[in-house]
Amino acid sequence: AQSVAQPEDQVNVAEGNPLTVKCTYSVSGNPYLFWYVQYPNRGLQFLLKYITGDNLVKGSYGFEAEFNKSQTSFHLKKPSALVSDSALYFCAVIPFSGGYNKLIFGAGTRLAVHP
Amino acid sequence: NAGVMQNPRHLVRRRGQEARLRCSPMKGHSHVYWYRQLPEEGLKFMVYLQKENIIDESGMPKERFSAEFPKEGPSILRIQQVVRGDSAAYFCASSPRPGQGANYGYTFGSGTRLTVV
Numbered sequence: 001a002q003s004v005a006q007p008e009d010q011v012n013v014a015e016g017n018p019l020t021v022k023c024t025y026s027v028s029g030n031p032y033l034f035w036y037v038q039y040p041n042r043g044l045q046f047l048l049k050y051i052t053g054d055n056l057v058k059g060s061y062g063f064e065a066e067f068n069k070s071q072t073s074f075h076l077k078k079p080s081a082l083v084s085d086s087a088l089y090f091c092a093v094i095p096f097s098g099g100y101n102k103l104i105f106g107a108g109t110r111l112a113v114h115p
Numbered sequence: 116n117a118g119v120m121q122n123p124r125h126l127v128r129r130r131g132q133e134a135r136l137r138c139s140p141m142k143g144h145s146h147v148y149w150y151r152q153l154p155e156e157g158l159k160f161m162v163y164l165q166k167e168n169i170i171d172e173s174g175m176p177k178e179r180f181s182a183e184f185p186k187e188g189p190s191i192l193r194i195q196q197v198v199r200g201d202s203a204a205y206f207c208a209s210s211p212r213p214g215q216g217a218n219y220g221y222t223f224g225s226g227t228r229l230t231v232v
Contacts, residue, residue, distance in 0.1 A: 036223075043206060043225035044158075090157060102148065102171065103208070103221055107157040 002027045002095045004106035012112045013081045021076040021109045023091030032094040033074040034103070035065055039087045047089075050074060061085070081113045119144075119209050120189075121224035128231050134194040134201070136227045140209030147190040148221065149182060152204040161205075164190055197231045204228045 005024045013019045025031055035047040048059025055067040065076045074091060091106040120139040128134050140147050145166050150158040151174075160174040164184035175182065179197075184190040194201055205228075208221040 041228070044223040046222075102160050102163055104160070105150075105158040 002093070002104055004091050004093050004104055006089075006091055006106035006109045008109050009107075010110045010112060012114065015083050015113055015115050016080050019078050019081045019085070019111065019113070021089050021091075021111060023074045023076065023106060025072050025074065025091075025093045027093055027095035027104075029095045033065075033067060034092040034094075035059065035063070035074075035076050036090045036092060037087050038090065038108075044090065047076070081111075083113045083115055086111055086113045119207055119222050119224035121205075121207050121227050123227060124225065126227055126229045128197050128229065130198055130231055131196050134197050134229055134231075136192040136194075136205050136207075136229070137189045138192070138207030138209075138224060139189040140207075141222055144209035144211050144222075146210045146212060147184050148208045148210075149190075149192050150206045150208065152206060152226075154203070158206060161192070194229075197229075199231045202229055202231045 003026045007022055011019065011021055033050040036044040037047050038044050047063050048057050048065055050057050050067045056064060058064045063076060063078050065074055067074050076089060088108050088110050090108045092103050094103055119141055122137050126134055138147060147164045149161040151161055152158045162169065162175050162182045163171040164182060166184055167186050179195045181193045192205060204226045206226045207224045210221055
């Protein structure tokens with residue numbers, strides 16, 4: 001079955017420290033990978049995506065993610081966390097195999113950045 | 116370009132009533148996807164529609180839930196005889212075509228938060 005795993009329910013980081021939010025996937029075909037962020041009582045905001053090319057992709061608000069095909073991972077990273085980064089982060093995948101493909105989400109990881 | 120518009124933002128219904136959630140896709144988008152987010156959970160796919168067609172409803176509960184995307188007007192997610200377990204945030208996304216949706220990461224609306232009392 002196609003799935004996305006975010007192994008950590010919550011990640012706690014001190015402001016100014018680097019952060020990592022983990023994501024692994026299990027899909028057939030070539031994956032298109034995404035990260036979204038959700039602030040309280042808001043919709044999803046697109047952060048970044050990997051479609052093809054360079055394994056390190058850069059996105060909004062200083063976030064980046066690295067696609068690792070051998071480990072089937074797409075971890076989200078930021079060199080220096082801000083308190084305003086505190087939110088719910090979702091990893092998602094489209095298992096592209098031609099034709100119609102839907103977005104499959106992980107369960108989400110709550111990021112808490114402490115002053 | 117106004118983006119994906121969902122209304123209402125908040126909806127309160129008593130058990131047994133009907134809930135109607137509306138989604139207007141981005142201009143030029145003819146593909147709509149509905150997702151449900153239960154409290155403290157991730158987003159679960161419900162249904163994918165093109166204009167006047169349901170393409171994939173594999174995530175829709177078998178009873179009480181239906182969706183449509185008419186030729187004119189918004190997409191509607193309809194929940195009949197609501198129960199407390201239907202309380203959730205319902206998100207809509209749109210894309211011009213599935214492939215372009217993949218490239219552009221889909222555009223999501225702000226969601227409708229349904230509370231069943």
